[in-house]
Amino acid sequence: MNETVTVVVQRVMPAPPEVVFDEWLDPEALEEWMCPNPVRVVDVTVEARVGGTVRFDVDDSGTSVLISGQFLTIDRPRLLRFTWSNSNWEDPTRASIVNVTFDPVGTDETLMSIEHSLLPTSEFESFHGGWIATFEQLAARLESAVP
Template sequence: MRFDIDDSGTRVLITGQFLAIDRPRALCFTWSNSDWNDPTVTSIVNVEFEPAGDGQTLMSIEHSLLPPEEFDNFHSGWILTAEQLGTRLERSPT
């Protein structure tokens, strides 16, 4: 996978590769970011989905091997991403 993000005039390249896809339970993929202090570092993202009753799904995200100086940015970023995904799915017909 590849994302090109232009935020405030700064272009960031995020790349990764799916390591596992276990529909409908889990995803696992690598994550590298061109603006990290060491852009060759590769982190791992695990996403798990669990039924939570009433048609709801609990999504858990674990981002490991993340450079320590990036933790706060990614913590808030994953919260925002999960909220946006939830809003999008609530509006989508099933």
């Protein structure tokens, strides 16, 4: 049976929606904040169009992992949706779905919410903790960029 789980994480980011949204499509930015440390992104491909590729080559403590997917929705600055597959999953062809929303809070903050669905059940803890840590890293990057 192919049971799946959904991970939901939210955090207020210290920047307006346009700025936070653009971080998701900037390969240099993604190398810096995507994936929880000590896992490192060593290469990023982003074809920012519906049907375009999103790909992260990741070094997980010496193990190479390929994360790949396709953009389903790009609605700047409100919504980003893409598929996500991991080369180290039991079934590496299995696609999960990442849904990221960006809601303005006041004048210069954003409530960023992620809903990562269709994940293999065994991956819940890893992704729940992973997205929380990844959001922390993005928040820290945005804070350091505030003038």
